[in-house]
Amino acid sequence: MDLNAEVITNVEAELKAQLGNAVQVRDAKSLSGVSINDAWALETSAGRFFLKTNAADRHPSRFVAEAADLALLANAKEPRTPKVIATGEADGTAWLLLEFITTKAWTAEADAALGRGLAKQHRHSQPLYGLDRNNWIGLLPQDNTPTADWTTFFMQHRLAPLVRMARDHQRINDGDVLRFERLYAALPDLLPQEKPALLHGDLWHGNALNTADGVVVVDPAAYYGHREMDVAMAGLFGGIGPDFLVAYNNEWPLEPGWEGRMDLCRLYPLLVHLNLFGGGYSEKVSEVLRRYV
Ligand code: ADP
Numbered sequence: 001m002d003l004n005a006e007v008i009t010n011v012e013a014e015l016k017a018q019l020g021n022a023v024q025v026r027d028a029k030s031l032s033g034v035s036i037n038d039a040w041a042l043e044t045s046a047g048r049f050f051l052k053t054n055a056a057d058r059h060p061s062r063f064v065a066e067a068a069d070l071a072l073l074a075n076a077k078e079p080r081t082p083k084v085i086a087t088g089e090a091d092g093t094a095w096l097l098l099e100f101i102t103t104k105a106w107t108a109e110a111d112a113a114l115g116r117g118l119a120k121q122h123r124h125s126q127p128l129y130g131l132d133r134n135n136w137i138g139l140l141p142q143d144n145t146p147t148a149d150w151t152t153f154f155m156q157h158r159l160a161p162l163v164r165m166a167r168d169h170q171r172i173n174d175g176d177v178l179r180f181e182r183l184y185a186a187l188p189d190l191l192p193q194e195k196p197a198l199l200h201g202d203l204w205h206g207n208a209l210n211t212a213d214g215v216v217v218v219d220p221a222a223y224y225g226h227r228e229m230d231v232a233m234a235g236l237f238g239g240i241g242p243d244f245l246v247a248y249n250n251e252w253p254l255e256p257g258w259e260g261r262m263d264l265c266r267l268y269p270l271l272v273h274l275n276l277f278g279g280g281y282s283e284k285v286s287e288v289l290r291r292y293v
Pocket of ligand 1: 038039050082099101206207219
Protein backbone atom coordinates (compact mmCIF):
# COMPACT_ATOMS: atom_id res chain seq x y z
CA MET A 1 0.00 0.00 0.00
CA ASP A 2 1.27 3.44 -0.87
CA LEU A 3 0.91 6.53 1.24
CA ASN A 4 -1.30 9.19 -0.38
CA ALA A 5 0.87 11.70 -2.30
CA GLU A 6 -1.09 14.74 -1.04
CA VAL A 7 -0.59 13.59 2.55
CA ILE A 8 3.16 13.44 1.92
CA THR A 9 3.10 16.98 0.50
CA ASN A 10 1.12 18.20 3.55
CA VAL A 11 3.46 16.48 5.98
CA GLU A 12 6.52 17.93 4.26
CA ALA A 13 4.99 21.42 4.40
CA GLU A 14 4.13 21.01 8.09
CA LEU A 15 7.62 19.79 8.98
CA LYS A 16 9.15 22.65 7.01
CA ALA A 17 6.96 25.18 8.85
CA GLN A 18 7.96 23.74 12.23
CA LEU A 19 11.64 23.05 11.58
CA GLY A 20 12.42 26.08 9.45
CA ASN A 21 13.96 24.33 6.45
CA ALA A 22 12.80 22.13 3.58
CA VAL A 23 12.09 18.51 4.53
CA GLN A 24 11.66 15.58 2.12
CA VAL A 25 9.85 12.35 2.92
CA ARG A 26 12.18 9.68 1.50
CA ASP A 27 10.30 6.53 2.41
CA ALA A 28 7.02 5.49 4.03
CA LYS A 29 7.07 1.98 5.49
CA SER A 30 3.68 0.53 6.35
CA LEU A 31 3.79 -0.84 9.92
CA SER A 32 2.02 -4.08 10.74
CA GLY A 33 0.15 -4.75 13.94
CA VAL A 34 -1.99 -1.64 13.78
CA SER A 35 -5.60 -2.52 14.30
CA ILE A 36 -7.73 0.46 13.42
CA ASN A 37 -5.79 3.01 11.44
CA ASP A 38 -2.97 2.64 8.94
CA ALA A 39 0.43 3.46 10.41
CA TRP A 40 3.69 4.39 8.77
CA ALA A 41 7.30 4.88 9.69
CA LEU A 42 8.28 7.96 7.71
CA GLU A 43 11.93 8.35 6.81
CA THR A 44 12.59 12.01 6.12
CA SER A 45 15.56 14.28 5.64
CA ALA A 46 14.85 15.45 9.21
CA GLY A 47 14.74 11.97 10.74
CA ARG A 48 12.09 9.32 11.37
CA PHE A 49 8.45 10.11 12.25
CA PHE A 50 5.32 8.05 13.02
CA LEU A 51 2.28 8.75 10.85
CA LYS A 52 -1.26 7.41 11.29
CA THR A 53 -3.79 7.74 8.48
CA ASN A 54 -7.45 6.86 7.95
CA ALA A 55 -10.45 7.76 5.80
CA ALA A 56 -11.48 11.23 6.96
CA ASP A 57 -15.20 10.65 6.32
CA ARG A 58 -15.29 7.43 8.40
CA HIS A 59 -13.60 8.91 11.46
CA PRO A 60 -14.32 12.65 11.50
CA SER A 61 -12.05 14.56 13.91
CA ARG A 62 -10.66 11.35 15.35
CA PHE A 63 -7.01 12.39 15.06
CA VAL A 64 -7.76 15.91 16.31
CA ALA A 65 -9.17 14.27 19.45
CA GLU A 66 -6.19 11.90 19.72
CA ALA A 67 -3.72 14.79 19.41
CA ALA A 68 -5.60 16.68 22.15
CA ASP A 69 -5.62 13.56 24.36
CA LEU A 70 -1.86 13.13 23.91
CA ALA A 71 -1.30 16.80 24.75
CA LEU A 72 -3.47 16.43 27.87
CA LEU A 73 -1.51 13.39 29.06
CA ALA A 74 1.77 15.14 28.23
CA ASN A 75 0.90 17.71 30.95
CA ALA A 76 1.09 14.88 33.46
CA LYS A 77 4.72 14.20 32.39
CA GLU A 78 4.54 10.51 33.45
CA PRO A 79 4.12 8.15 31.72
CA ARG A 80 5.61 9.90 28.72
CA THR A 81 3.62 10.24 25.47
CA PRO A 82 4.89 10.77 21.91
CA LYS A 83 5.25 14.43 20.95
CA VAL A 84 2.45 15.53 18.61
CA ILE A 85 3.85 17.23 15.49
CA ALA A 86 0.62 17.95 13.58
CA THR A 87 -2.72 16.67 12.31
CA GLY A 88 -4.33 17.35 8.96
CA GLU A 89 -6.51 16.15 6.14
CA ALA A 90 -5.63 15.77 2.45
CA ASP A 91 -7.47 14.11 -0.42
CA GLY A 92 -9.99 12.42 1.92
CA THR A 93 -7.25 11.06 4.18
CA ALA A 94 -6.89 12.27 7.77
CA TRP A 95 -3.40 12.08 9.24
CA LEU A 96 -1.65 12.42 12.57
CA LEU A 97 2.12 12.94 12.72
CA LEU A 98 3.95 11.99 15.92
CA GLU A 99 7.46 11.62 17.22
CA PHE A 100 8.68 8.10 16.33
CA ILE A 101 9.11 5.96 19.43
CA THR A 102 11.89 3.37 19.15
CA THR A 103 10.92 0.42 21.32
CA LYS A 104 12.71 -2.36 23.13
CA ALA A 105 11.37 -5.53 24.75
CA TRP A 106 8.87 -5.18 27.61
CA THR A 107 10.32 -6.08 31.02
CA ALA A 108 9.32 -6.31 34.69
CA GLU A 109 10.99 -2.91 35.20
CA ALA A 110 8.70 -1.54 32.52
CA ASP A 111 5.70 -2.97 34.42
CA ALA A 112 6.85 -1.14 37.54
CA ALA A 113 7.59 2.10 35.68
CA LEU A 114 4.13 1.99 34.10
CA GLY A 115 2.47 1.41 37.50
CA ARG A 116 4.39 4.24 39.15
CA GLY A 117 3.89 6.64 36.26
CA LEU A 118 0.18 5.88 35.96
CA ALA A 119 -0.41 6.53 39.68
CA LYS A 120 1.32 9.91 39.25
CA GLN A 121 -0.79 10.69 36.19
CA HIS A 122 -3.94 9.83 38.17
CA ARG A 123 -3.08 12.55 40.71
CA HIS A 124 -4.05 15.08 38.03
CA SER A 125 -7.63 16.00 38.71
CA GLN A 126 -10.43 18.40 37.80
CA PRO A 127 -13.75 19.06 39.55
CA LEU A 128 -15.96 16.98 37.22
CA TYR A 129 -15.81 13.49 35.69
CA GLY A 130 -15.64 13.45 31.89
CA LEU A 131 -13.90 16.01 29.70
CA ASP A 132 -14.69 19.27 27.92
CA ARG A 133 -14.96 17.36 24.61
CA ASN A 134 -15.83 13.92 23.33
CA ASN A 135 -13.34 11.51 21.81
CA TRP A 136 -13.13 7.90 20.62
CA ILE A 137 -12.52 4.51 22.18
CA GLY A 138 -11.32 2.22 19.42
CA LEU A 139 -13.79 2.84 16.59
CA LEU A 140 -16.62 3.89 18.91
CA PRO A 141 -17.46 7.43 19.91
CA GLN A 142 -16.86 8.13 23.62
CA ASP A 143 -19.22 10.59 25.37
CA ASN A 144 -17.41 12.65 28.01
CA THR A 145 -20.28 14.88 29.20
CA PRO A 146 -19.00 16.50 32.43
CA THR A 147 -20.78 14.94 35.41
CA ALA A 148 -20.60 15.55 39.15
CA ASP A 149 -20.48 11.96 40.40
CA TRP A 150 -18.74 8.85 39.18
CA THR A 151 -21.58 6.34 39.40
CA THR A 152 -23.84 8.57 37.26
CA PHE A 153 -21.03 9.09 34.76
CA PHE A 154 -20.13 5.41 34.62
CA MET A 155 -23.77 4.43 34.10
CA GLN A 156 -24.97 7.19 31.74
CA HIS A 157 -21.86 7.82 29.66
CA ARG A 158 -19.98 4.54 29.72
CA LEU A 159 -22.21 1.48 30.22
CA ALA A 160 -25.74 2.50 29.12
CA PRO A 161 -24.93 3.78 25.58
CA LEU A 162 -22.99 0.59 24.79
CA VAL A 163 -25.68 -1.67 26.29
CA ARG A 164 -28.24 0.08 24.03
CA MET A 165 -25.95 -0.31 21.02
CA ALA A 166 -25.42 -4.01 21.75
CA ARG A 167 -29.17 -4.53 22.22
CA ASP A 168 -29.98 -2.73 18.94
CA HIS A 169 -27.56 -5.05 17.11
CA GLN A 170 -28.79 -8.20 18.93
CA ARG A 171 -25.42 -8.72 20.58
CA ILE A 172 -26.80 -8.96 24.09
CA ASN A 173 -29.81 -10.90 25.39
CA ASP A 174 -32.79 -9.40 27.23
CA GLY A 175 -31.79 -11.05 30.52
CA ASP A 176 -28.44 -9.27 30.50
CA VAL A 177 -30.07 -5.96 29.54
CA LEU A 178 -32.21 -6.32 32.70
CA ARG A 179 -29.13 -7.27 34.72
CA PHE A 180 -27.49 -4.03 33.62
CA GLU A 181 -30.60 -2.15 34.88
CA ARG A 182 -30.16 -3.85 38.26
CA LEU A 183 -26.45 -3.07 38.21
CA TYR A 184 -27.12 0.65 37.64
CA ALA A 185 -29.26 0.68 40.80
CA ALA A 186 -26.51 -1.11 42.76
CA LEU A 187 -23.58 1.01 41.52
CA PRO A 188 -23.60 3.61 44.34
CA ASP A 189 -23.03 0.78 46.84
CA LEU A 190 -20.39 -0.96 44.72
CA LEU A 191 -18.08 1.93 43.83
CA PRO A 192 -16.19 4.15 46.28
CA GLN A 193 -16.25 7.88 45.52
CA GLU A 194 -12.88 9.34 44.62
CA LYS A 195 -11.74 12.56 43.00
CA PRO A 196 -11.78 12.50 39.17
CA ALA A 197 -8.42 11.19 37.96
CA LEU A 198 -6.82 11.87 34.57
CA LEU A 199 -7.12 8.52 32.77
CA HIS A 200 -5.37 7.13 29.73
CA GLY A 201 -8.68 5.47 28.92
CA ASP A 202 -7.47 2.60 26.70
CA LEU A 203 -4.53 1.20 28.61
CA TRP A 204 -3.88 -2.31 27.33
CA HIS A 205 -0.34 -3.61 26.88
CA GLY A 206 -0.28 -2.81 23.13
CA ASN A 207 -0.57 0.86 24.04
CA ALA A 208 2.39 0.83 26.42
CA LEU A 209 5.82 0.85 24.78
CA ASN A 210 9.16 0.28 26.46
CA THR A 211 12.07 2.45 25.33
CA ALA A 212 15.66 3.16 26.32
CA ASP A 213 14.32 6.23 28.17
CA GLY A 214 11.43 4.58 29.99
CA VAL A 215 7.81 3.73 29.27
CA VAL A 216 5.76 5.63 26.70
CA VAL A 217 1.98 5.31 26.33
CA VAL A 218 0.16 5.78 23.02
CA ASP A 219 -3.37 5.82 21.59
CA PRO A 220 -5.29 7.25 24.58
CA ALA A 221 -9.03 7.78 24.99
CA ALA A 222 -8.47 10.25 27.82
CA TYR A 223 -11.00 11.61 30.31
CA TYR A 224 -11.28 12.23 34.05
CA GLY A 225 -12.72 9.18 35.77
CA HIS A 226 -12.23 6.64 38.52
CA ARG A 227 -8.59 5.55 38.52
CA GLU A 228 -9.58 1.89 38.89
CA MET A 229 -10.76 2.04 35.24
CA ASP A 230 -7.16 2.28 33.95
CA VAL A 231 -5.85 -0.24 36.47
CA ALA A 232 -8.59 -2.73 35.55
CA MET A 233 -8.07 -2.30 31.81
CA ALA A 234 -4.31 -2.84 32.20
CA GLY A 235 -5.06 -6.29 33.60
CA LEU A 236 -7.75 -7.28 31.09
CA PHE A 237 -5.87 -8.63 28.09
CA GLY A 238 -2.63 -9.81 29.69
CA GLY A 239 0.87 -8.71 28.83
CA ILE A 240 1.34 -6.41 31.83
CA GLY A 241 2.98 -8.23 34.75
CA PRO A 242 2.41 -8.18 38.54
CA ASP A 243 5.06 -5.50 39.21
CA PHE A 244 2.64 -3.02 37.65
CA LEU A 245 0.13 -3.37 40.50
CA VAL A 246 2.81 -3.48 43.19
CA ALA A 247 4.37 -0.26 41.94
CA TYR A 248 0.98 1.41 41.47
CA ASN A 249 -0.09 0.61 45.02
CA ASN A 250 3.27 1.72 46.42
CA GLU A 251 2.88 5.07 44.72
CA TRP A 252 -0.81 5.60 45.56
CA PRO A 253 -2.72 2.72 47.15
CA LEU A 254 -6.10 1.86 45.69
CA GLU A 255 -9.10 1.93 48.02
CA PRO A 256 -9.65 -1.29 50.01
CA GLY A 257 -11.63 -3.89 48.08
CA TRP A 258 -10.24 -2.78 44.70
CA GLU A 259 -9.60 -6.36 43.55
CA GLY A 260 -13.32 -7.06 43.76
CA ARG A 261 -14.13 -4.05 41.57
CA MET A 262 -11.75 -4.81 38.70
CA ASP A 263 -14.27 -6.82 36.69
CA LEU A 264 -16.94 -4.21 37.27
CA CYS A 265 -14.67 -1.59 35.67
CA ARG A 266 -13.86 -4.05 32.87
CA LEU A 267 -17.51 -4.10 31.80
CA TYR A 268 -16.77 -0.93 29.84
CA PRO A 269 -13.90 -2.26 27.68
CA LEU A 270 -15.76 -5.57 27.39
CA LEU A 271 -18.83 -3.74 26.04
CA VAL A 272 -16.57 -1.87 23.61
CA HIS A 273 -15.24 -5.21 22.35
CA LEU A 274 -18.70 -6.75 22.29
CA ASN A 275 -19.93 -3.94 20.06
CA LEU A 276 -16.87 -4.01 17.80
CA PHE A 277 -16.34 -7.76 17.53
CA GLY A 278 -19.35 -9.59 19.06
CA GLY A 279 -18.43 -13.24 19.49
CA GLY A 280 -17.45 -14.54 22.90
CA TYR A 281 -17.55 -11.11 24.55
CA SER A 282 -21.30 -11.46 25.28
CA GLU A 283 -20.56 -14.52 27.46
CA LYS A 284 -17.81 -12.70 29.28
CA VAL A 285 -20.09 -9.68 29.91
CA SER A 286 -22.84 -12.03 31.12
CA GLU A 287 -20.47 -13.86 33.47
CA VAL A 288 -19.22 -10.60 35.03
CA LEU A 289 -22.78 -9.25 35.46
CA ARG A 290 -23.90 -12.37 37.31
CA ARG A 291 -21.11 -11.84 39.81
CA TYR A 292 -22.40 -8.40 40.79
CA VAL A 293 -26.19 -8.58 40.46
P1 ADP B 1 -4.45 2.37 16.43
O1 ADP B 1 -5.11 3.65 16.86
O2 ADP B 1 -4.69 2.06 15.01
O3 ADP B 1 -4.75 1.21 17.35
P2 ADP B 1 -1.91 2.89 17.78
O4 ADP B 1 -1.74 4.35 18.04
O5 ADP B 1 -2.33 2.03 18.92
O6 ADP B 1 -2.87 2.66 16.51
O7 ADP B 1 -0.56 2.36 17.19
C1 ADP B 1 -0.45 1.03 16.81
C2 ADP B 1 0.91 0.50 17.13
O8 ADP B 1 1.89 1.32 16.50
C3 ADP B 1 1.22 0.58 18.63
O9 ADP B 1 0.83 -0.57 19.32
C4 ADP B 1 2.71 0.73 18.60
O10 ADP B 1 3.30 -0.55 18.48
C5 ADP B 1 2.99 1.52 17.36
N1 ADP B 1 3.11 2.96 17.67
C6 ADP B 1 2.15 3.80 18.13
N2 ADP B 1 2.61 5.06 18.25
C7 ADP B 1 3.91 5.02 17.87
C8 ADP B 1 4.95 6.02 17.76
N3 ADP B 1 4.73 7.30 18.07
N4 ADP B 1 6.16 5.60 17.34
C9 ADP B 1 6.39 4.31 17.00
N5 ADP B 1 5.45 3.33 17.07
C10 ADP B 1 4.23 3.68 17.50
